[in-house]
Amino acid sequence: MLHLFLLISTIVHVANAATSWSIFLLAGQSNMSGRGGIVNGTWDNNIPPESIPNLAILRLSADLNWQLATEPLHRDIDTTKACGIGPGMAFASWLLRKDSSIGVVGLVPCAVGGTNISEWARGGELYKGLIRRAQAALEGGGTFRGLLWYQGESDTVSREDAESYKTQLQTFLLHVRADLLLPVLPIIQVALASGEGQYVETVREAQLGMDLVNLRTVDAKGLSLEPDGLHLTTPSQVTLGKMLADTFLQSQPSSITSNASRTPPNFVKSLFHSFFGMVHVHFFILFFCYLFVIES
Numbered sequence: 001m002l003h004l005f006l007l008i009s010t011i012v013h014v015a016n017a018a019t020s021w022s023i024f025l026l027a028g029q030s031n032m033s034g035r036g037g038i039v040n041g042t043w044d045n046n047i048p049p050e051s052i053p054n055l056a057i058l059r060l061s062a063d064l065n066w067q068l069a070t071e072p073l074h075r076d077i078d079t080t081k082a083c084g085i086g087p088g089m090a091f092a093s094w095l096l097r098k099d100s101s102i103g104v105v106g107l108v109p110c111a112v113g114g115t116n117i118s119e120w121a122r123g124g125e126l127y128k129g130l131i132r133r134a135q136a137a138l139e140g141g142g143t144f145r146g147l148l149w150y151q152g153e154s155d156t157v158s159r160e161d162a163e164s165y166k167t168q169l170q171t172f173l174l175h176v177r178a179d180l181l182l183p184v185l186p187i188i189q190v191a192l193a194s195g196e197g198q199y200v201e202t203v204r205e206a207q208l209g210m211d212l213v214n215l216r217t218v219d220a221k222g223l224s225l226e227p228d229g230l231h232l233t234t235p236s237q238v239t240l241g242k243m244l245a246d247t248f249l250q251s252q253p254s255s256i257t258s259n260a261s262r263t264p265p266n267f268v269k270s271l272f273h274s275f276f277g278m279v280h281v282h283f284f285i286l287f288f289c290y291l292f293v294i295e296s
Helices: 002-017 088-098 125-137 159-179 200-208 234-251 267-276 281-295
Strands: 021-028 057-060 066-068 104-109 143-150 187-191 215-219
Touching: 021 088, 021 125, 057 088, 057 125, 088 104, 088 234, 104 125, 125 159, 143 159, 143 234, 159 200, 187 200, 187 234, 200 215, 215 234
Parallel strands: 021 104, 021 143, 057 104, 143 187, 187 215
Antiparallel strands: 057 066
16 A cells, blocks of 8 residues: 555656656767667667656657657657767756756657767757757747766768868757747757767867856766777766756856647546556546555
C-alpha cells in the first residue's frame, strides 16, 4: 500500500507543479545530443543516477508530443548515429534538486551530430526544425527559460570556418530570438572541450569572446573524453549538466512568457499516455483506487 500511496502522491505533486512549467531548448551537435557511453557505435545502456526518469521532467518527442523524459534524450532527433548520455537530464535533475519551485521541466531536444554552424543558419533544415519544435513546445503555454547550446567541433577543421564562427554564431542566436519573438531569450553556450580539427582554440576564443545580453558561457575544457578524443564521457556529461544548471540558477536569467495560451498541457494525462498508450486516464484512476481497496 505504501508504494501505491507514493505513486499517487508523486502524480498529484506533478499535477500541481504543472501550473509552473519551464521549457528549455537543447541544440548543437553530438556532445549536446549525447555520446556518453557509446562503445563501438552502441550505447552501453548505463544510466547514471542523475539521468533516472523523473515525473517532473518531460521531453518533446520527434512527433511533437510531450512524454516522460528518458535517456537517450535525442534518440529520435539525432538518428544517423547512436545516441547515449548527454547533459540534458542531469541539467534538469540538478535544477529540480536546487530549486523545486522551477516546476515541471520541459526539454526540447534539437541537436544533431556532425553539424557545422553554417548548417544552423536561418532558412536551413536544422534551423527550421528548431523553430518548429520551439513553437510546438509553447502551444500549451508555459515559460521559455532558455536555450542550451553546445556546438563547434565541426568548425575546427577549416581555418575559414573557425575564423568566421563568432559572426555566424551571433547571427544564428539573434535570428532565433527574433523568430521566436523572445529578444532576451536566455542562452547558455558551452565552450569546446574538443574538436575535429586543429582550430579548436580559434573557435574557443570566439565562444569565450561572445558578448550578447543574457548569454552565459560554461567552459567544458578539461572534462574527460571518450577514447575517440572528441565526445564527453557519461560522468563528464553529468558534470556538464550540473554546470549548466548552476550557471542558469546563479545568473538568474529573465523568465520569458510565451504569447500562447497560459493553460498548461494536461501533464498527468500525458504521462499516463507515455506509459499506457491512448487509454483514457480515468480508467487508471479507478484502477488505482481498486488496488488501494484491495491492499487495504
